[in-house]
Ligand SMILES: Cc1ncc(C[n+]2csc(CCOP(=O)(O)OP(=O)(O)O)c2C)c(N)n1
């Protein structure tokens with residue numbers, strides 16, 4: 001326990017937050033409401049825990065997502081009905097993208113429920129279970145406390161589930177239970193957060209099977225995707241690459257799951273949207289070791305993977321697949337460990353070949369010294385501004401496609417919601433990531449790129465930045481509206497236009513005497529000057545940088561993707 005209690009019993013509310021703190025969470029996101037107020041009181045009883053107090057539940061949910069991607073788990077508290085429904089989009093995003101979060105919903109007391117009182121935040125029909133039912137479909141587990149005897153076990157189980165499976169869970173907490181007393185000594189036994197071991201025989205069989213395929217292969221490659229970082233096997237991929245010397249490629253969602261400074265890094269594979277030499281290298285491989293694959297449309301160039309599926313071995317968090325054979329419940333973490341041990345003991349005839357030259361394409365910008373700022377220049381030049389430890393957050397739109405062109409130095413973490421793709425996600429997610437970075441190492445920078453359209457959905461998250469004096473870089477791409485949509489359909493349509501904002505006034509509006517800086521960049525010279533400025537490189541204040549870009553300027557891969565998307569939408 002982080003706070004000493006002499007009493008052998010503590011309130012359930014305090015128990016929950018002590019547990020949350022024990023598993024490394026230090027910031028709780030959410031919005032108060034009368035059904036959760038007495039619960040929130042207990043945050044202040046736990047040493048080292050803080051209440052972020054977001055401006056709305058959607059932002060709170062997105063912040064919980066960003067925090068969890070850096071920290072491994074997050075906690076969100078909302079109030080019944082109005083609160084949890086406002087957070088639904090963020091919760092579903094965490095479900096889709098494998099992000100662990102304990103979502104606590106303060107609900108009416110059991111007596112109110114059993115008397116079917118016509119309470120505020122209900123539909124007025126006496127049904128109190130509807131919102132939990134909704135949550136069941138978008139969480140790994142949704143449970144409400146019904147009696148105090150089972151409360152601690154339920155809380156523990158939900159936290160372990162969210163942490164180990166990297167998915168959101170829902171805890172309904174009727175307000176009458178918050179101050180009921182529970183056994184404090186249960187906290188002395190830490191929660192077991194290790195993944196359960198694989199069934200030995202299945203694991204042995206799959207390792208032998210994969211090893212044999214590796215021995216036969218002449219031209220194997222590794223393809224790393226989103227779940228490698230979400231389920232924390234990045235280090236195992238690094239070790240595997242070192243042992244085998246196989247070339248390693250990532251997908252857009254997998255970007256930052258492998259060190260791009262590693263000489264065996266080959267680039268980003270996105271089906272037909274890939275650089276031609278990357279496409280050739282991946283599709284001509286006779287064995288593809290796919291780690292943590294999440295093969296969504298935007299992650300695969302709309303399913304344009306053109307390799308033989310019979311050449312693929314899939315490693316997932318909860319199953320593995322060798323050609324047609326699926327090994328359910330065999331987790332990649334242990335398989336990768338055992339496989340590496342086996343390869344280290346054996347011999348190998350593998351001769352590493354050259355890698356695609358396009359991994360160096362970002363260097364094309366070094367000699368560009370002037371001209372109008374373009375998307376192509378921005379994303380390549382960004383490679384030189386980033387440094388080890390940075391967290392870079394991009395938004396659905398030109399930025400999530402553009403950043404594929406950026407070369408990441410070692411130990412950069414990328415955050416983007418490529419599968420769920422809810423615009424407005426990136427700003428509050430960056431705020432959540434920034435909370436986590438401040439707790440882990442305040443020198444690590446959080447750098448956001450958000451479209452001018454997306455910003456308008458969740459701009460209140462900047463209020464959280466000012467409230468907590470956080471210091472992210474907020475790059476806003478001003479291209480006069482929904483460029484990604486204009487590329488897909490309706491280039492001149494009024495529905496793809498937005499209200500023009502004066503971005504230089506945003507920090508002024510929200511600031512609470514915090515130090516801040518505004519910049520506007522329209523040219524290559526201005527971007528270079530900013531990136532080379534020592535003071536600008538230090539994350540000692542919040543900065544908003546407006547990037548002035550042509551309305552229809554877009555990364556080349558997005559232009560191609562948009563054409564494919566339009567075709568698919570009308571087919
Ligand atoms: C919540 C939500 N509403 C609508 C959409 C559809 N949508 C996808 S991208 C986009 C426009 C993004 O525009 P902007 O942020 O300016 O990005 P740009 O492409 O201009 O860089 C819209 C409306 C969505 N993905 N999510």
Ligand SMILES: [Mg+2]
Nearest residue numbers: 451452453481
């Ligand atoms: Mg835009």
